[in-house]
Amino acid sequence: MTTAPAAPVIARTNGPLDDALKQLADAVGLLNYDEGLHHLLAKPRREMAVSIPLRRDNGTIEVLSGYRVQHNFSRGPAKGGLRFSPDVSLDEVRALAMWMTWKCALLDVPYGGAKGGVTIDPARYSSNELSRVTRRYTNEILPIIGPDVDIPAPDIGTDEQTMAWIMDAYSANVGYTVPAVVTGKPVSLGGSLGRPSATSRGVVHVALAALSYRGIAASDATAAVQGFGKVGAGSAQFLAEAGVRVVAVSDQYGAVHNEFGLDMPSLHAYVSNTGTVSGFAGADPIDPNELLTLDVDLLVPAAVESVIDATNAHRIQATIVVEGANGPTTADADEILRERGILVVPDILANAGGVIVSYFEWVQGNQAYWWTADEVDQRLASRMKQGWTSVLDMAIRRDLTLREAATVTAVSRVADAHLTRGLYP
């Protein structure tokens, strides 16, 4: 495509945005793109930072910060989740938006990438307060979202109720009901069957494919899962249903371990009563950091970014890491895992099930025709397996890591769209 030398690579990384930029720089180098195209792909196309005043139930006023970053829309409307977390920052949202662009391109979902965030710990706020925050945030970002512009979905700390509030606030503003402005909404409002479980089902499809590639039968395999939210809990459950012995899980409050395998129905029942895995009687408590370095076949980080870093990557004992979370492995750690021969199935492939079924939801809504849960699950399985096979084939053919193969494929699709449309600066 171009003949300029490979782009310079950032040597050390500091936070998810640097990790995302390093991954892009590596792909740009492998694709031999010039600096102009590199910068075009590195910069978000549009970002919005907003203040969200909130009157608390007790009458006091707080002002929260909110962001929506649209990294790219060359292949279609921007798409990506909305995160409610006290740790949200603009740079984090930029990284997450860039990963969404690559994820949609890799799985050939006709979207660009976006992400949103609000600096709030949802556990400390009432449902009424969260409704007011969500509606005010929606009103603030209204000019840049819409079913053909940018379509939010759930992420950390948000769920289908949050999506229902966004849809209602957006619809009230434009004067008619617009279900397609969000995905991951309740089925009663036009959501898709299978969306709540889609990300974790997708994680397990590629995890089982990776085990098979490494010659490990699911029934002989052990796994540890970090995070027990929408992605982690489902991943643990579907792994167990596939015959994998899930020996450890964790959440913000702690981690539990049982070398004979956790009893999933009892664990799920315990968590729905208590809100945490901590204290589960069918297991022993362990240090949450220890979960990452357990001697298991499969490690599924499904919580937050940068949990596998240069300080613990040397001690990871898993044969395979399947990134349920976005950005759980820092660039430094990625290099260490590669040197140690640990297979890393990258986030933009491993957790793509969510956006795939979000796309199915959008398609079903646009056609006003809904599929059965089996249809959704089968189409999801087929796309995930196809994604895995094409990434693995390229990695083997070109002697790349799975992350390099996935990122190169995605970046080249986005770059092709730019160049074909004539959007080159």
Ligand SMILES: NC(=O)C1=CN([C@@H]2O[C@H](COP(=O)(O)OP(=O)(O)OC[C@H]3O[C@@H](n4cnc5c(N)ncnc54)[C@H](OP(=O)(O)O)[C@@H]3O)[C@@H](O)[C@H]2O)C=CC1
């Ligand atoms: N939801 C989706 O469809 C998709 C999500 N993802 C990614 O998956 C990851 C998890 O998202 P999701 O499951 O939706 O979010 P949730 O909010 O549903 O769950 C997050 C989980 O992570 C736990 N957690 C937070 N911090 C830590 C920590 N330091 N150590 C261990 N556990 C921790 C939380 O604990 P606690 O329960 O105690 O709060 C919770 O169990 C994120 O990276 C997200 O971007 C990717 C693709 C799609």
Ligand SMILES: O=C(O)CCC(=O)C(=O)O
């Ligand atoms: O379903 C979506 O649109 C996006 C999900 C998401 O935020 C992600 O894949 O990280």
